[in-house]
Amino acid sequence: MTTLLEFKDVDVHYGPIQALKKVSLDVKEGEIATMIGSNGAGKSTLLMSIFGQPRISSGQIIYRGEDISQKSAHYVASNGLAQSPEGRRIFPGMSVEENLLMGTIPIGMEHCDEDMQRMFELFPRLKERRNQRASTMSGGEQQMLAIARALMSRPKLLLLDEPSLGLAPIIVKQIFKILEDVASTGMTIFLVEQNANHALKLADRGYVMVNGEIRLTGTGEELLVNPEVREAYLGGH
Numbered sequence: 001m002t003t004l005l006e007f008k009d010v011d012v013h014y015g016p017i018q019a020l021k022k023v024s025l026d027v028k029e030g031e032i033a034t035m036i037g038s039n040g041a042g043k044s045t046l047l048m049s050i051f052g053q054p055r056i057s058s059g060q061i062i063y064r065g066e067d068i069s070q071k072s073a074h075y076v077a078s079n080g081l082a083q084s085p086e087g088r089r090i091f092p093g094m095s096v097e098e099n100l101l102m103g104t105i106p107i108g109m110e111h112c113d114e115d116m117q118r119m120f121e122l123f124p125r126l127k128e129r130r131n132q133r134a135s136t137m138s139g140g141e142q143q144m145l146a147i148a149r150a151l152m153s154r155p156k157l158l159l160l161d162e163p164s165l166g167l168a169p170i171i172v173k174q175i176f177k178i179l180e181d182v183a184s185t186g187m188t189i190f191l192v193e194q195n196a197n198h199a200l201k202l203a204d205r206g207y208v209m210v211n212g213e214i215r216l217t218g219t220g221e222e223l224l225v226n227p228e229v230r231e232a233y234l235g236g237h
């Protein structure tokens with residue numbers, strides 16, 4: 001399988017705080033890869049560094065053979081990387097359709113109508129709510145919108161930052177089912193999550209991050225039965 005994205009010995013600092021320590025990982029075309037870790041582990045920093053926010057202090061981020069670590073966020077977004085950020089960050093005063101329209105910014109509006117129809121097939125709930133203000137929707141619906149908005153830029157790699165955050169268990173299940181559907185369209189996904197159980201069940205491969213370092217790696221199944229993972233992230237069950 002072709003490697004789409006690779007981190008090579010990446011360090012990130014926030015002033016005196018080192019948030020990522022020699023992080024190396026890769027995401028291969030067509031797979032679902034995940035990174036699990038507790039609050040503060042460095043998951044969001046890792047995803048945001050792909051867009052240069054924050055800039056890495058050493059190492060390389062290679063995307064389709066090119067070091068993108070010094071490129072602009074716009075360059076990265078218009079070359080096939082899209083993120084559904086932590087906390088959704090949808091535009092609350094805009095309708096569902098307007099939010100989806102914003103997702104086309106990296107690539108332009110050429111495929112907008114066609115892609116919006118595709119999103120409405122994938123997310124029927126968004127179709128029902130297409131003219132509704134985003135702020136009036138439930139957390140689960142807002143998460144769907146954040147994912148759909150990311151997909152509007154026709155990414156080659158979809159990055160997801162804690163899509164389960166703050167959602168009731170039944171809604172989390174629905175979101176993960178949708179991610180399975182998205183993956184079955186051939187989309188490559190890199191998911192960072194505190195919800196180890198759902199993430200590792202969904203993913204082909206996973207990494208475990210502790211205090212900015214990769215502690216463990218393996219297939220989703222291997223990590224699910226790993227004693228250290230069970231103890232730290234799955235309540236010891």
Ligand SMILES: Nc1ncnc2c1ncn2[C@@H]1O[C@H](COP(=O)(O)OP(=O)(O)O)[C@@H](O)[C@H]1O
Nearest residue numbers: 014017019037038039040041042043044045046
């Ligand atoms: N803008 C920032 N300025 C200073 N420290 C930050 C900033 N963002 C994150 N951090 C610190 O970096 C570490 C990793 O945070 P983060 O990447 O948000 O972790 P996670 O997403 O896994 O919860 C934490 O110690 C956090 O306090």
Ligand SMILES: [Mg+2]
Nearest residue numbers: 043044045086
């Ligand atoms: Mg985070």
